[in-house]
Amino acid sequence: MKPRAYWNPYFAGVVLGLVLLATFMVAAQGLGASAFPKRLIALWASGVDADWTARNVALGSYVADGAFPLRNWLFVEVIGVMLGGFLGALSAGRFRVTVEKGPRISVRARLGYALAGGTIMGFAAGLARGCTSGQALSGGATLATGSWLFMLMVFGGGYAVAWFVRRQWV
Amino acid sequence: MSAIFPLAFASQEVSLLTAVVLGFLFGFTLERAGFGNARKLAGQFYLHDMTVFKVMFSAILVAMVGIYGFAALGWLDMSLLWINPTFIWAQLVGGFLLGAGFIISGLCPGTAVVSAVSGRLDAVVTFVGVFLGTLLFAVTVDVFPWLERLYDAGSLGTSLLPDLFGIPAPLLALLVVLGAGLAFLGAEKVERMFAGRYAAVENSPTVRPRLKFVVPGALALLAIGATVAPSPRPRPIIPEFETISAGDVARRLIAREPGLLVLDTRPAADTANAGLPGAQRAALDSSTVPLLTNLAAGQLVVLYDGGGKLTTLPAGWPVGPRYAVLAGGLAAWREQVLAPAAPRDASLAERERVAEQNQLAAYFSGATVAAPSAAAPPPAAAGGGGAKKKKAGGC
Numbered sequence: 001m002k003p004r005a006y007w008n009p010y011f012a013g014v015v016l017g018l019v020l021l022a023t024f025m026v027a028a029q030g031l032g033a034s035a036f037p038k039r040l041i042a043l044w045a046s047g048v049d050a051d052w053t054a055r056n057v058a059l060g061s062y063v064a065d066g067a068f069p070l071r072n073w074l075f076v077e078v079i080g081v082m083l084g085g086f087l088g089a090l091s092a093g094r095f096r097v098t099v100e101k102g103p104r105i106s107v108r109a110r111l112g113y114a115l116a117g118g119t120i121m122g123f124a125a126g127l128a129r130g131c132t133s134g135q136a137l138s139g140g141a142t143l144a145t146g147s148w149l150f151m152l153m154v155f156g157g158g159y160a161v162a163w164f165v166r167r168q169w170v
Numbered sequence: 171m172s173a174i175f176p177l178a179f180a181s182q183e184v185s186l187l188t189a190v191v192l193g194f195l196f197g198f199t200l201e202r203a204g205f206g207n208a209r210k211l212a213g214q215f216y217l218h219d220m221t222v223f224k225v226m227f228s229a230i231l232v233a234m235v236g237i238y239g240f241a242a243l244g245w246l247d248m249s250l251l252w253i254n255p256t257f258i259w260a261q262l263v264g265g266f267l268l269g270a271g272f273i274i275s276g277l278c279p280g281t282a283v284v285s286a287v288s289g290r291l292d293a294v295v296t297f298v299g300v301f302l303g304t305l306l307f308a309v310t311v312d313v314f315p316w317l318e319r320l321y322d323a324g325s326l327g328t329s330l331l332p333d334l335f336g337i338p339a340p341l342l343a344l345l346v347v348l349g350a351g352l353a354f355l356g357a358e359k360v361e362r363m364f365a366g367r368y369a370a371v372e373n374s375p376t377v378r379p380r381l382k383f384v385v386p387g388a389l390a391l392l393a394i395g396a397t398v399a400p401s402p403r404p405r406p407i408i409p410e411f412e413t414i415s416a417g418d419v420a421r422r423l424i425a426r427e428p429g430l431l432v433l434d435t436r437p438a439a440d441t442a443n444a445g446l447p448g449a450q451r452a453a454l455d456s457s458t459v460p461l462l463t464n465l466a467a468g469q470l471v472v473l474y475d476g477g478g479k480l481t482t483l484p485a486g487w488p489v490g491p492r493y494a495v496l497a498g499g500l501a502a503w504r505e506q507v508l509a510p511a512a513p514r515d516a517s518l519a520e521r522e523r524v525a526e527q528n529q530l531a532a533y534f535s536g537a538t539v540a541a542p543s544a545a546a547p548p549p550a551a552a553g554g555g556g557a558k559k560k561k562a563g564g565c
Contacts, residue, residue: 006210009221010354012203013228019195020229021236026188028176029252031196033280037297037304045308051498057318058308064523065415071182073189078283080193081200085284088201097289100208100276114208114292117275118282118299119306121268125279126307127321128264130254132272133280135261137226139254141233143342145329146256150265155223157269162215165274169212170367 004092020141027073030138033081034125035074038062042069058126074134102169113168173247175240197284206288208276208296215273218364220357227350234346238339258324275299414494416506419472420530423447431465431491432472433458436500440476443500447534449474456486465491475499507534 007015023031042062046053046069053059062069069075089095101110125131128150130139136154139147179185203225204210213219240246272278275296277285282300285293311317332339422430423446433452434445445451452458462471467490474496487493496503507530 006204006221007202009203009224010228012199013225014232016196016199016203016225016229017232017236019192019199020233023192023196024233024237024251025175025240025246026177026192027185028250031192031280033278033283034300034304036283037279037301041301041304041308045305052312054498056308057311057321058304065417071186073185076186076189077193077196080190080195081197081280081283082287083190084194084197084199085201085206086197086287087194088198088284089206089288092201094201094206095289097291099292100285100290101292102209110292111295114275114277114295115299115302117271117273117277118296118301119303120271120274120299121279121296122300122303122305123307123310124264124267124271124303125300126264126304126311127317128261128268129257131268131280132226132278135254135265137229138233140230141237142248142251142253143234143238143331143339143346144254144256145326145331145334146258146261147254148331149256149258150261150268153262153265154269154272157266157271158215158273159269160266161270162212162273166216168274169209169276170216 003094016137017141020138023138024141029073030134030141031077032074032130032134032138033078034122034131034134035072036078037122038126039069039072039075102167104170105168110168113165173245175246176250196280197287200281200284201288205281206285206290206293208281208285208290208292211278211281212273212276216364216367217360218367220361223357224354227353231347231350234343238343242340253328253330256324256326256329257322258326260321260323263320271303412492412494413497414472415497416503417527417530419446419496419503420507420534422470424530424533427470429466429469430472431461431469433461433474434500435473435475443476443504445500446472446474446496446503454484456484458484459486459488462488462491468492470494472496474503476501 006012020031023029038059039062042053042059045056045059046063050063053063062072086095099107099110101107105113121131128135130147130150132154135147136151140151179188200206204221205225210219211222214222237246237248237251241248268278275282275292277293277296279297279300282293282296286297311321330339331337332342335342337345419432423432432446432449434449435452435454436445438451438453450461452461465471465488469491471491471493472495473493476499498505506527
């Protein structure tokens with residue numbers, strides 16, 4: 001089956017912007033993604049060492065006053081993202097178990113890059129207090145200074161490194 | 171003027187229901203935009219597919235105009251919105267690293283979620299990496315003081331570009347719209363220039379098709395299971411001890427809870443820091459039993475030591491009272507009640523919490539050694555937080 005075509009990027013952007021606007025109107029905050037791993041890590045870490053987690057700079061606020069870190073708007077939102085993405089891919093005929101990669105790289109090497117890139121992003125999202133969703137997109141729409149700095153540097157970092165990993169993609 | 175938005179929900183369940191709905195729309199839109207495909211996303215950085223830029227900036231424009239427009243009309247109270255606080259250096263360095271990780275993995279954390287539930291194994295692996303990186307940051311920021319300094323470096327608090335530049339928000343929003351319009355024209359031109367250079371993004375051959383529903387299904391089940399799972403209790407120090415937070419003890423002391431017994435179980439030689447107000451020194455042996463024998467059943471007895479390392483209930487102590495160990499011990503009391511740290515990540519929930527702690531600190535500092543009965547402290551200011559602020563956090 002031939003997959004359904006992608007939306008026009010500007011149309012997709014407008015829809016995404018309306019979803020983001022609705023999120024601010026309803027939930028008083030933007031959308032996010034990296035809260036999901038952060039809060040699961042906080043839950044796991046508090047099971048291993050509750051005191052360490054409560055004092056940890058990156059995780060402490062998620063377990064403050066005995067709060068359950070997963071009972072949180074952003075965490076539940078990411079579950080919605082999973083469902084929406086899954087049904088979106090399924091309904092478009094795009095659901096395929098496969099590895100996306102350029103023609104010049106092996107599957108194993110591609111997965112190695114994926115793990116390394118993901119690890120760097122997890123670290124970066126911790127340091128920057130958010131990722132492309134929570135900082136660049138949501139913070140950008142509120143015209144927050146740090147979010148715009150972050151967004152510019154995301155593109156800067158991507159272009160700076162792209163040449164070195166070009167074998168993976170093109 | 172009281173604005174209609176943001177909506178305030180009486181019930182957290184309803185609020186979380188909106189999270190599922192809006193998250194669903196977020197994920198669906200990202201998928202339809204093509205963000206479930208790492209090759210398409212990577213095209214942004216080889217200039218032949220500028221979809222990332224076009225979608226992201228269209229979305230930012232729409233939401234920005236909506237937020238500032240509704241605020242200008244008085245429909246939206248912007249002061250209640252969670253605005254990402256600015257930490258210049260953390261965000262510059264973190265942004266650069268995230269961009270590097272983006273092109274190395276081909277995905278960002280949010281699109282990795284969408285791609286993973288589209289069946290892409292590279293995205294599943296990327297998301298595993300994000301977990302590892304999150305843990306790595308939490309551990310290293312604890313170990314390396316320079317990393318913690320970087321994390322907090324260049325803090326401006328809530329800083330908005332219109333205020334920073336001294337430009338009225340509507341004018342700045344207009345400039346952003348015009349700038350983005352020009353950038354869209356440029357993106358179209360660049361895309362055409364580079365379009366023929368690389369093969370267009372097509373789906374790669376399928377591997378292991380039988381896993382079709384396993385990967386996203388397992389992910390969703392894990393997430394739902396984790397959410398509905400009962401909240402784990404704080405790990406008890408020994409089973410019959412419960413723990414009590416420093417803030418809770420402080421509130422009980424302010425309220426002069428009748429019969430409340432606070433026992434300082436540090437070794438008698440440990441007098442480095444003054445104990446809790448009204449606390450009695452008590453050895454962890456049978457010599458303390460007379461203090462405990464005439465208590466009502468269920469009477470709260472708070473025990474603490476220097477650093478929350480209390481592990482054993484001494485043999486012979488009566489089982490009637492309700493023993494609770496001060497979590498973190500005297501160190502936690504000093505840290506949380508006497509000298510609360512400034513908010514590191516100034517989310518509103520955190521700010522509210524620290525504000526309340528500071529009220530407690532104002533009450534107890536200077537009166538730390540006086541027993542409540544001897545020198546009655548002044549009546550506390552109204553307890554609890556200030557105006558109810560919206561919760562936030564994370565990405």
